[in-house]
Amino acid sequence: MRPPFAAESFRHALLGWYDIARRDLPWRAKPGERADPYRVWLSEIMLQQTTVKAVVPYFEAFTRRWPTVDALAAATRDEVLAAWAGLGYYSRARNLHACAQVLAGGGFPADEEGLRALPGVGAYTSAAIAAIAFDRPAAVVDGNVERVLARVFAVETPLPAAKPELRKLAAGLTPASRPGDYAQAMMDLGAGICSPRSPSCLVCPVRTFCAATATGEAERFPLRAAKAARPTRRGEAFVIVRGGCILLRRRGDKGLLGGMMEVPTSEWVDAAQADASVSGVGAPARVAWRKARIVQHTFTHFHLELRVFAADADADASAAAAFSGEWAPLDKLAAFALPAIMKKAVASGLEALGLSPPSQGGSRR
Numbered sequence: 001m002r003p004p005f006a007a008e009s010f011r012h013a014l015l016g017w018y019d020i021a022r023r024d025l026p027w028r029a030k031p032g033e034r035a036d037p038y039r040v041w042l043s044e045i046m047l048q049q050t051t052v053k054a055v056v057p058y059f060e061a062f063t064r065r066w067p068t069v070d071a072l073a074a075a076t077r078d079e080v081l082a083a084w085a086g087l088g089y090y091s092r093a094r095n096l097h098a099c100a101q102v103l104a105g106g107g108f109p110a111d112e113e114g115l116r117a118l119p120g121v122g123a124y125t126s127a128a129i130a131a132i133a134f135d136r137p138a139a140v141v142d143g144n145v146e147r148v149l150a151r152v153f154a155v156e157t158p159l160p161a162a163k164p165e166l167r168k169l170a171a172g173l174t175p176a177s178r179p180g181d182y183a184q185a186m187m188d189l190g191a192g193i194c195s196p197r198s199p200s201c202l203v204c205p206v207r208t209f210c211a212a213t214a215t216g217e218a219e220r221f222p223l224r225a226a227k228a229a230r231p232t233r234r235g236e237a238f239v240i241v242r243g244g245c246i247l248l249r250r251r252g253d254k255g256l257l258g259g260m261m262e263v264p265t266s267e268w269v270d271a272a273q274a275d276a277s278v279s280g281v282g283a284p285a286r287v288a289w290r291k292a293r294i295v296q297h298t299f300t301h302f303h304l305e306l307r308v309f310a311a312d313a314d315a316d317a318s319a320a321a322a323f324s325g326e327w328a329p330l331d332k333l334a335a336f337a338l339p340a341i342m343k344k345a346v347a348s349g350l351e352a353l354g355l356s357p358p359s360q361g362g363s364r365r
Contacts, residue, residue, distance in 0.1 A: 003153070003172055005209050011175050011182060017205035018185035023192070025052065026060055028184065035180065037108040037133040038069045044125045045096050049089055049300075052191070058087050072097070073104035081259055081337030090339065094259050095120025110134040132180040139170040140183035144190025150222030151194060154211035158223040194218075230303055235268040237306045237342075239292070239349020240320050242313035242327060246346065248336060249325035256299065261336045263345055264323040268304060287311050287319045292352035297341035304341060310349035333358045 003010070019031075027043035029035040042062060046055045062083060066072040072080070077097045084093035098119040108129065109115050115126035127138035141149075146159065149166045157165055175182050193200045201213045212218040240247040240263075248261045292308035311319035328336050330350075338346070347357045 003169070003209075004211075007173050007175075010173060010206055010209050013205050013209070014185050014189065015178060015181060018181060018188060021188070021192075022184065023188050026056060026063075035133045037129060039063065040129050040133040041069075041099075041108065041121075041125075042072075042096070044128045045092050045120060046087065048092060048125070050087060054087065058084070069100050069103050069107075070105065073100040075100075077259065078337060082335055085260070085337050086340055086343075088340070090257055090260050090337075092120060094253070108133070111136065112138055128183060131174075131183045135178075135180055137174050137176045137179045138183075139167060139174045140186070141167050141170045142187060142190075144194070145170060145183075145186045147196065147222055148186055148190045148194045148206075151199075151212035151218050152206065152210045154215070154217070154221060156223065158225045161225065162222065230298070230301065232271040232303045232305060233268040234271050234305045234307070236266040237262075237295070237308045237345040237349070238264045238289075238323065239308060239310040239346060239353075240264070240313050240323070241310075241330070241350070241353060241355065242320065244331070245327035245329050246333070247313075247320050247323060247325045248328045248338075249323065257339050257341075259337070260339050260342075261328075262338070262342045263349070264325065265306065265345075271305075287316055290352040292348040295341065295344035295348050297344065306341065306345055308345050308348040308352070310352040312353060330355075330358045 022028075022031075025043075027039040043055065043059055046059055046062075062072075065083065066075060075097070077094065080097045081090065081093050084090065084096075087093075099121065102118060109117075110130065111134075112126045112130045115121050115129050116123065118126075121129070124140065124142055127140045128142075130136035130138040131140050141163075146163070146166050149155070149169050150159075150162065153169055155162050155165060155169075189204070189206070193204050197219065199218050201207055201210070201218055204210065204213070207213045210218070212221050238247075247264065249264060251257050251260050251262055253259050289309040289311050292310050295306050295308055297304050313319045333346070350357050
């Protein structure tokens, strides 16, 4: 799709600004240096639906522990999941480990088609790696870039329906020279100047090309379709301790939090269904459960509330009888892949039992 201005002039203005104002990020090569495909790939997987601020400490911890793709491939999946805990969207961690094992010894393909065949690598990620790590002229379109393009071209189609149109617009602007710098410049522009609210149009390096700025309507773009209300689900979590250990079990690989560890829980059901339930506790009634604080967590598509119940299996041997799992030492809990909601449940249950929460030395938040 041909832009209504000289694409070369747009690119020249953007790259001139980027050469002065580029962000210093731990995965980004210094000017004049060649990007490391491993660091580019790792950062792009971590940055999917996650902010730069949240990713930086995880990226630095991962690259200290596993400085190469071969080192990451040699790790166990449980080690990778535990290191990922707290970053969310855990299918990314499972795919990351699987992808590292595919790449071990052979390295990264340099083209989008080869990259997209890798586990967990989609259209955006393959384009980003091809452009940034291998200098291929690939159109890289993330949320920041979508916002910039929607404003520059005043795209009236709401997101997400506008995505194909925005990809075509991006392809029309992507240069054959310095495509990696161009991709990162667009990301930096969206992150720092062309922000969702109150964009800094007066200092934008491409303001003279921007249709939305010309009409004073930058904040109106991108248009978005109305979002459905996020429902609430409810369930119960059971914190059972014995001799300095806590009972954990592994979730199935498929579905939400797949492959992660959890304390035993009931099914998570719609709030209305939970409110209509006659039985409040799904654990054996003969156990002297202590009621703990309710814990909450918001996922992409729903909000979760867990009522937490705690029991000491040393005092009541039947407390763990209804649940399968493994006993994990409380003082080594950071080595287990517990997602944020389960860390909250553990803290609530231990508090109800009068026990101190374990050190989260392994946590990066």
